[in-house]
Amino acid sequence: MILECLKAYNYRNLAATELSWNEKFNVVYGSNAQGKTNLLEAIYLFGHLKSFRNARGSDLIRHNAETARLNATIKRHKVRHQLEITLAKAGRTPKINGKTVQKLTQFLGHLRTVIFTPEELGIIKGYPAGRRALLDRAILQTDPTYLERVQEFDRVLRQRNQLLKQQSSFKELIPWNSAFVRTGGIIRYERINYLERFRSQLRLVYKEITGGTETADVHYSVAPGALQCLTEQLATDLDKNYQREQKLGLTLAGPHRDDLEFLVDDRLLRTFGSQGQQRSFLLAFKAAQVVDLEKQLKESPILLLDDLASELDASRQEGFFSFLLQRQSQVFLTAAQLPKLAISVRQTASYFKVDQGMIFLTTPE
Amino acid sequence: MLNSIPSFTRLVSELAKFPGIGNKTATRLAFFLLRQPEAETEALASALLDLKRRTRFCSVCFHITEEDPCQICTDKGRDDTLICVVEDPQALLAIERSRSFKGRYHVLHGALSPLDGIGPADLKVAPLIRRLEQGTIQEMLIATNFTVEGDATALYLAKLTQHLGIKLTRLAYGIPMGSELEYVDEATVNRAVEGRREL
Numbered sequence A: 001m002i003l004e005c006l007k008a009y010n011y012r013n014l015a016a017t018e019l020s021w022n023e024k025f026n027v028v029y030g031s032n033a034q035g036k037t038n039l040l041e042a043i044y045l046f047g048h049l050k051s052f053r054n055a056r057g058s059d060l061i062r063h064n065a066e067t068a069r070l071n072a073t074i075k076r077h078k079v080r081h082q083l084e085i086t087l088a089k090a091g092r093t094p095k096i097n098g099k100t101v102q103k104l105t106q107f108l109g110h111l112r113t114v115i116f117t118p119e120e121l122g123i124i125k126g127y128p129a130g131r132r133a134l135l136d137r138a139i140l141q142t143d144p145t146y147l148e149r150v151q152e153f154d155r156v157l158r159q160r161n162q163l164l165k166q167q168s169s170f171k172e173l174i175p176w177n178s179a180f181v182r183t184g185g186i187i188r189y190e191r192i193n194y195l196e197r198f199r200s201q202l203r204l205v206y207k208e209i210t211g212g213t214e215t216a217d218v219h220y221s222v223a224p225g226a227l228q229c230l231t232e233q234l235a236t237d238l239d240k241n242y243q244r245e246q247k248l249g250l251t252l253a254g255p256h257r258d259d260l261e262f263l264v265d266d267r268l269l270r271t272f273g274s275q276g277q278q279r280s281f282l283l284a285f286k287a288a289q290v291v292d293l294e295k296q297l298k299e300s301p302i303l304l305l306d307d308l309a310s311e312l313d314a315s316r317q318e319g320f321f322s323f324l325l326q327r328q329s330q331v332f333l334t335a336a337q338l339p340k341l342a343i344s345v346r347q348t349a350s351y352f353k354v355d356q357g358m359i360f361l362t363t364p365e
Numbered sequence B: 001m002l003n004s005i006p007s008f009t010r011l012v013s014e015l016a017k018f019p020g021i022g023n024k025t026a027t028r029l030a031f032f033l034l035r036q037p038e039a040e041t042e043a044l045a046s047a048l049l050d051l052k053r054r055t056r057f058c059s060v061c062f063h064i065t066e067e068d069p070c071q072i073c074t075d076k077g078r079d080d081t082l083i084c085v086v087e088d089p090q091a092l093l094a095i096e097r098s099r100s101f102k103g104r105y106h107v108l109h110g111a112l113s114p115l116d117g118i119g120p121a122d123l124k125v126a127p128l129i130r131r132l133e134q135g136t137i138q139e140m141l142i143a144t145n146f147t148v149e150g151d152a153t154a155l156y157l158a159k160l161t162q163h164l165g166i167k168l169t170r171l172a173y174g175i176p177m178g179s180e181l182e183y184v185d186e187a188t189v190n191r192a193v194e195g196r197r198e199l
């Protein structure tokens, strides 16, 4: 999939210019606070309908404006499509070829995006919720309907917690328990399956970036099993925790409490990881996601690389670029200074300068 | 300037309470009414009042009706051993339009939703149980909506009536008629496959 054109109206500080992008490699450079990450965020939005920053929908609209709009022309399997996202205080409205979609899942999947940004680095040492969200976003890019399963589970969980808070009878809890066990079992099953597939890719890519000196791994806090086993396990936990849950008014075990552990050389990255290891890991995680998407969909996602140069040393950057050269992905790379690129990349790349939200094509040197 | 016409403003405010109608549409409707002959306006006003004064809920099934019990409840041609439970009168009408069901109905007037403060006591559950306990009904088709809340309500009713030995059925998740599988969203296909039946 290729992003051919992008127009942004009232999106953060971006000026309303129509831009045509290079099908392969786009270098976007400019000083700090000019709008580079904003641009990547706008592209990312087409794949996720949500920012990777902890931003509310209204944060994305230019200060003092009511609505914002993003228009993209994309090409998939040789067919052009027009995608549009309107952002208003009340919510977002996605459209495909001028038509409003009935379900968000019909929109997701047209432009799949994978982002690497220093703004996500906090996830590695942060709360489990951040790591779960990272995993859920990765699964969502392979299967947009996963969103519906997650939303269904969230709704059941909130309903159940509400009943627990009201000290309701066990009889009233029963239907919510079985809904919780059914929907929660599915989420765990899908997360575990994804990771089982993903792990080998992650190891390979991490080796490639680090030059083979370290090994990376991921562990989900629940052991793999058949869907039925996972469901039964959740049911057992509900029985076991009933008294305490009743007292606390919340659900103590389930996919909403699980963690995803990141390891390098069998040590927890959360406690022992150096800055460089954290960056390499996150980058490898994203790269493995790209490879997995290519395998699953026979189509490359769009790769958004935010400020890579300031995050990796020269040899790791080189390792990553050699990985990139084997990909079919369209790439958007931002940097404060013009990056030094391998000759093969430099020849095919387009360069864009960002200045106070205005973006224009340049020819460096 | 419109605020200087209090009767106009008042009508707009009332119309804007309708579902799906904002201030703009309400103003357009008010202008339309303004231009109508007085007889038309009177007809509308009396239709509105009639709706309120003549209709009530059926004391048996809780559908909207002018006579109590309602026409469906008194229809001799219907199967007394079969009952269909729905969330609201709209759902009942949808099933009636399909002409696929010839039993009796029971309208719950909602679905369980703790977040909205709706529990079993807020629904017409107790009268349903009383109907089932009379012993005539042999099958209960639970046709609550396919939402988290509708599903939970179905499960709740199933548990609650287990001891009565009534056959319980749930509407099947289906593929919309006339649609090609290719264009049906995956979640629907998923559920249709899960709910497949023997030929």
Ligand SMILES: Nc1ncnc2c1ncn2[C@@H]1O[C@H](COP(=O)(O)OP(=O)(O)OP(=O)(O)O)[C@@H](O)[C@H]1O
Pocket: A011, A012, A013, A030, A031, A032, A033, A034, A035, A036, A037, A038, A039, A059, A060, A061, A062, A063, A307, A336, A354
């Ligand atoms: N809703 C908004 N309306 C207007 N301007 C905004 C809005 N949100 C963010 N900005 C502006 O966008 C700029 C930040 O842009 P961005 O994060 O893309 O910078 P950057 O080019 O990536 O910088 P850095 O190199 O420091 O990462 C800031 O000047 C900020 O004030």
Ligand SMILES: [Mg+2]
Pocket: A036, A037, A038, A306, A307
């Ligand atoms: Mg930035």
Ligand SMILES: [Zn+2]
Pocket: B058, B059, B060, B061, B062, B063, B069, B070, B071, B072, B073
């Ligand atoms: Zn009736």
